[in-house]
Amino acid sequence: MERLIIKELTKWKESPYRKPLIVKGIRQVGKTWILKEFGRQYYDNVAYFNFDENMEYRQFFETTKDVDRILQNLMLASSQKIIPEKTLIVFDEVQDCPNVINSMKYFQENAPQYHIACAGSLLGIALAKPSSFPVGKVNFLQIDPMTFTEFLLANGNENLARYLDTINMIEPIPDAFFNPLYEKLKMYYVTGGMPESVLMWTEARDVDAIQGALSGIIGAYERDFGKHPDVTQFPKISMLWKSVPSQLSRENKKFLYRVIREGARAREYEDALQWLVEAGLVHKVFRRSAPGLPISAYDDLSAFKVYLADVGLLRRLSLLAPTAFNEGNRLFTEFKGALSENYVLQALTKQFEATPRYWAQINPPYEVDFLIQRENDIIPVEVKAETNTTSRSLKKFKELFGDKVKLRVRFSLDNLKLDDDMLNIPLFLADHADKLIGIALEQLGKGSSEF
Known part of the structure; x- marks a missing residue:
């Protein structure tokens, strides 16, 4: 299956400022496969070392900081060949190996001719620990679940993916493309972007296998909860994780600790929630009060x-049956459109550097699903899991903040169009939001503001 992240890896390889690479991503998102495939395509060979399968390799990093000696020991122990500039060295499952992570400093300073990539399933948690870390000595790369575009490529729909890439005007998508893209997106809601789940559909068209694959992945995550150093946090992480579908099923999706259990308090669960965030299993989207810059300046950390x-993981954890795929728009609208919001957030986080926020007013109630920072503009975004939409909250946001709002964006099942300053993007175009917003702003004559 084609993964677009390979392009980012080639940039890393060719950069004159290349440093050892730290690859982050949740379990079973395809980190190991991507690194091996990248090595196969762009290097003479891959030298792969798994520090979970071969725990004895860790000792080589405990006894010396000499890079040449470390590599010599690894080559002798594994019978693998390492040639500077010609070999991609992959250190896998390094989350429990602080000495391996710390050694990247010495590789960067003393042996920049070696191309090294480190990966691990809970690496985000390991990097968050207050231990010795090679600050400024490594590059980072985040590998996320497969996008809808990658799903199209895996499903043999290269023509649809290529068509989406060619869009350079805000005008309606012809039915010949709109209708099949709409149908493919419904299937993507079923499979999600986890490679194993996608493979079960694209190769076997087996819905039961999709269900089994997603259940297995969720089970693996839930077993990982037990790896928290404080065993008392395990049940809290588990309850919090299982509460996410209930949190998103409400009209007001603000996270409430009492949904986890009656009487629950923030101080009891903050550490458990942070563990899930650092593990990359959940996205935390803060509320903000105004559209000023920077986007973090107006965060309400309590909401x-x-x-x-x-x-796909959200659908499976919510126990929504894949049969909804055949029931019109039901898959999009099920439990208040939470699937569509989750899908759009995934697409936005890959395109914009700052994590999206959301805006809400309590009395009277208004809520804009996401706020994104694009260059020096804050853009409000609503997600509507239906057609013939109205955007009451976007209208209110415009009334309150006036000239600060250059463009409003709505994702829905309506066609691509620009109505005054309201850009409607079909949900299947979420991967192209940044490009379409840029086209719309240019069409409106509202290029990015300056500092």
């Missing part, structure tokens, strides 16, 4: 929404 890392 936030929580989404899962993948829309």
